Amino acid sequence: MTYQYGRSRGAGLRGSGPGSHRAPDGQADGHSTQDAASTHNVTGTGNTSPPASAKERILTAAIDLYGRLGFDGVTVKEIAQAASVSAPLVIHHFGSKAGLRAACDAYVAEQFRRTKTESVRRGNLPRNVAHEAMAANRHLVKYLMRAFMEGGETIDAFFDQLVEDSLVYTSEAEEIGLVYPSRNPRHRAVVMLLQSFGSLILHRQLERHLGVSLLDDEPNPEGLDAYMATVLELYTQPVMNAEAFAELLAADAEAHTEATEPGSTQDRSPRS
Template sequence: MAYHYCGTEKLNPDVPEPDARHRILEAAVELYGEYGFDTVTLKHIAQHAAVSAPLVIHHFGSSAGLRQACDRYVAEQHRKTKTEAVHMSGPMPRNYALEIFQAHRHLLKYFLRAFAAGGPEMDALFDKLVDDSLEYTAEAEALGLVYPSAEPRRRAVIMLLQAFGSLILHRQMKRHLGASPVDDSPESIAPYMEAVLELYTQPVLNAEMYEELMHSQNQHTQHHTEGTSS
């Protein structure tokens, strides 16, 4: 597998250390997303960030420490993007979502690799995404942008599962909708975005049928619980 790096292994002495740390994180997220966690080494990341390998160790301690920092970094970028969208005054510009998508493609690829890898790191990352989602969704509710939910955490989990589940199935998305968020231009995923917006803004289920279904389910659950306790 061939890697393509930018810069040299020497860190420019004029670059402040916080900037070097940010460059290391960006390089690590990009390379992990492109090639996976088991293939990329700290040396590869140092070369891509144009720093020395010891500086990576200085900032993050180890590969595990860097991975944890990357998880926190991508989660923070995701939260920041969502929060900015909530706080945007006036109608959202037509190309806003496409610009965000283009700028954050490397984050999508990182999420895809992280979800595929699984493990306790993925559990912690997903938990963070859920907690962040509750915060910016609550702000959206206060602004009248989102309807309240009887079960906010459940809704947050389901929405994240659906959003990132589609990322994992991006090849099927391309087969049926003509484009993949991982491989293709932001403009080409318009059919997917339109379908998602329709699902979120237009009713799918008949409200009366839904209430009957939930009432029946609650009765079944109550009957099962009483039968188990007796």
């Protein structure tokens, strides 16, 4: 998967105290957002940050619950309970549920921007680092899947930010020789993001064919290896025959020129 991003606070949030979210029937679902806050770290190297503030705990809890249950299936009260704060404090920090959602978008985007930038600056993404990063960012991956499935103007702005951030870290990768330049960097960024997040929407098919889902809390290492190896092959090895592709482009350009020449039956421009 290709990672991407926005602008917000730093990584490595950490909560304290109990905070298991309860399912609608009142039974604990076995997943603690406080545990998530204490273990998720964007670098995948374990958490070494100081205890998180109430605002950070709210963000972590909201991202985790939204990713697992959807945006309409979670209330401010549930988020507050998971973060061990009061519901009025959530509104105090974020103004409204919509404000909290916008803050979550910005935070998630920032974490993925950081992850991608760090991998670019390392110059590679070894197998163990990639696995650790995937595990550490699982709650963010689930959030992204929910967000893209929901769609709407909110996610449009979110995707636009991911594109802008992608242009920055990809340019840095070009400068160190890790990535080839593109004739149209923006178009390339958009298409790569679309392809990357498509694997989230179609995670069931990914699991059926490669034996791994990017949403699994404990993904199959062999399946993840197969997925990552295939992605790297697509990005580093030619798929199409370069000479055949050049001939195809030339033929297409020639056909376009003939179709727009004066007197062509396909030339529909008005004549004086």
